[in-house]
Amino acid sequence: MASNELETLRLSVAALKDKLKRLVEDSPRATLSKKTVPRIDGTSPMNDQVTAENPYSRLMALKKMGIVENFEEIRNKTVVICGIGGIGAVAADMLVRCGVGKLILFDNDKVEMANMNRLFFRPDQVGLSKTEAAKDTLSSINPDVEFEQYDYDISGIDNFDHLKDRFFHGGIDSESKVDLVLSCVDNYTARMVINQACTELDVVWMESGVSETAMSGHIQLMLPGRTSCYMCAPPLLVQTGIDESTLKREGVCAASLPTTMSIIAGLLVQNSLKYLLDFGLVSYYLGYDSMSNYFPAQIVYPNLECSLLACVEKQQEYAGWQPIFSLPESDEVSVIHETNEWDIEVIENNTYYDNNYQYDYQEEYVQAGDNTAGEASLDDLKQQLSEQFEPNPEEEELL
Ligand SMILES: [Zn+2]
Numbered sequence: 001m002a003s004n005e006l007e008t009l010r011l012s013v014a015a016l017k018d019k020l021k022r023l024v025e026d027s028p029r030a031t032l033s034k035k036t037v038p039r040i041d042g043t044s045p046m047n048d049q050v051t052a053e054n055p056y057s058r059l060m061a062l063k064k065m066g067i068v069e070n071f072e073e074i075r076n077k078t079v080v081i082c083g084i085g086g087i088g089a090v091a092a093d094m095l096v097r098c099g100v101g102k103l104i105l106f107d108n109d110k111v112e113m114a115n116m117n118r119l120f121f122r123p124d125q126v127g128l129s130k131t132e133a134a135k136d137t138l139s140s141i142n143p144d145v146e147f148e149q150y151d152y153d154i155s156g157i158d159n160f161d162h163l164k165d166r167f168f169h170g171g172i173d174s175e176s177k178v179d180l181v182l183s184c185v186d187n188y189t190a191r192m193v194i195n196q197a198c199t200e201l202d203v204v205w206m207e208s209g210v211s212e213t214a215m216s217g218h219i220q221l222m223l224p225g226r227t228s229c230y231m232c233a234p235p236l237l238v239q240t241g242i243d244e245s246t247l248k249r250e251g252v253c254a255a256s257l258p259t260t261m262s263i264i265a266g267l268l269v270q271n272s273l274k275y276l277l278d279f280g281l282v283s284y285y286l287g288y289d290s291m292s293n294y295f296p297a298q299i300v301y302p303n304l305e306c307s308l309l310a311c312v313e314k315q316q317e318y319a320g321w322q323p324i325f326s327l328p329e330s331d332e333v334s335v336i337h338e339t340n341e342w343d344i345e346v347i348e349n350n351t352y353y354d355n356n357y358q359y360d361y362q363e364e365y366v367q368a369g370d371n372t373a374g375e376a377s378l379d380d381l382k383q384q385l386s387e388q389f390e391p392n393p394e395e396e397e398l399l
Contacts, residue, residue, distance in 0.1 A: 046072035046099055055142065056099055068279045075144075077276050078102040078171050080181040082154055082194055084130040085109075086261035087208050087268065088184030089120035094269040096138045101172045102146040103138070105131045106163070108153045118258045146172070155189045164197045180272055181205035184265075188238050195230035198222065200310040204275070208268045210261060212254040217264040218287040219271055225302065225314025226321045227284055232303035232311060260290060281327055299323055 048060035063071040079100055081088045084107040092103060107130040111121045125133040131149035139147060148170065152159050170178045181203055183194045191207065198205040202224050210217035222229060231238075267286055274280045284299035302315050 046075055055097075059098060068277050071277060073277055074099050074273075075101045076172050077180070078104065078178040079272065079276075080104040080106070080167060080170065080178050082106045082181065082183050082190065083185035084134050085115075085184060085186060086118040086256055086258070087210065087265045088182070089118070089130070089134055090262050090265035091182055091184060091208075091269050091272075092134055092138055093120055093141070094265065095272070096142045096145050098269075098273065099142065100145060102148070102170075104166055104170050104178065105134055105147065105149040106152070106154050107131050107134075108151055114253075118256060118261050154185075155187075155193050160193065160197070163193070164201060167197055167203050168201050177201065177203055179204075179276055182268060182272065183207045184268075188235060191230050192234075192238065195222070196308065196310070199224045199229050199308055199314060202314060206268060206271060206275075208264055210256065210264055214255040214257040214260050215291050216287065216289045217260055218285065219264065219268045219283065220285045220300075221271065221275070221282060223318075223321075225311065225316075225318035226323075228300035228302050229306060229308060229311045231308040232306045233300065234307075260288075263288060263290075281324070284323065 046056045046060060047054055048057065048064065050057045059071055059074075062068045077100055079095055079102075081092050081095075081103065084092065084105055088105075088107070092105065095103060109130050111125045111128050111130055111133050113123065113126055115121050116123060120137070121130070121133060125137075128136075129151045131151050135147050135149050138145065148166065150162075150166070154163050166178070167181060168177055169175055181194060181198055183191055183205060185191060185194070194205060197203070204224070205222045207220040207222060207230065208218070221227060267283075267288065271283050271286070275282045283297060285297065287294070287296040289295075302311060304312065304315065306312055306315075
C-alpha cells in the first residue's frame, strides 16, 4: 500500500474516532451524568434554609413543625432494598428524595418493556441491569446519597455470605450493620433468604408484597425475636415444599398496576421513615385491599416452634419485649401552627375523622403457630385476610 493511501486511512480512522467520541459525550445518558445538582451548603448534613434551590427545605419543615425531632438523622441511615421492581424502585426513589444516607440495591434482572406499566424505569433503559439503571437515575436525583449495587440473585447459595456481609457491614461508616432491609422481591425463596440473614444478624427488615391480581398488598415489620419471622408462619407453598417455579405457566403472568405498587411502596417507605427517625406509630402489619378499601392492621407474634433456629434463639434473647400500640400522651397533639412562614396550613388530624375510626392494635393480635394463645390464632388471621383479600392462598404475594 502506498504511503499516501496509508496516511489517508489513518486520517479517516482518526476522524471517525473523534466523531464517535463526540456522539458518546452528547448522548442523553452522558449529559445526564455530567449534570450537577447545586447544593447550597455542602458542609451541613441537611440544610433547612427555605430557598427554591434547597432540596431539603420541605423535609426539614417536618422538624420545624415538631413532627420529626431530628430529620437530618436520615443522612446517617443505610437502607438495603432487595428487588428493584414495581415496589422496590419506587421505594428507592422515595428514600433518595428524602435524603437517605446510603442505599444498597440488590437485583439480578434487566429492565424490560414489560416493566413500563409501573413507575420509575424508562424505555431508554431497556436492556440495562436494574441496579445500574436505578443507580444512574437515583444519583442524578440526589447526588448526596451513597450507593452500593449488586447484580446477582440473592437466592443463590454462593451469594449468601456476601449478602450477609453487606447487611452486617454495609452501614454508613462501612463497619456497622445496615439500619433496615426492605424486601421487595417477587418470590418466596428470596424472602426466606432475607429472613434467614436478618434473623441471624438481628437486622430489622420489612416485608412487602402485592397480590397477583394487583388489587391488594401488605407491609410487615420484622423485628427478629420480637415479631413473627417469615418462617414462623410460612406460606402454604413453603410449608408443602412445592417448587414455586413449577407453578408458572407459559404465557401467563401476574397482573400489576402502578397504583397498587406505588401505594404499597408509599406505605413501606412511610413505615421505614417512622421506624428510622422514631416518630409516630410504626405499623407491625398493614394490609391494603383496594376492592373494599380495607386497611387491616395487626401484630403477629413469633412462633416458639419456628423451624428457623436463629428465630427461636432471638425469641429467648428478647423475652419480655413489649410492643408499642399507642403514642405517648405528649405526641398525640402535635405542635400546631395555623399559619407559618411557608404559608402551609396545618390542621389538627382530628378534624378529618371520627376518633372511633382510630385503629386499636390491641383488639387484633396473633400468636403465630399457637392456636390457643392470644385473642386470635394465625388461622383466624389467615381466614380473615383471605376473606378480605384473595380466596386462593397460592395467588398471594407475587409481584
Ligand atoms: Zn420464626
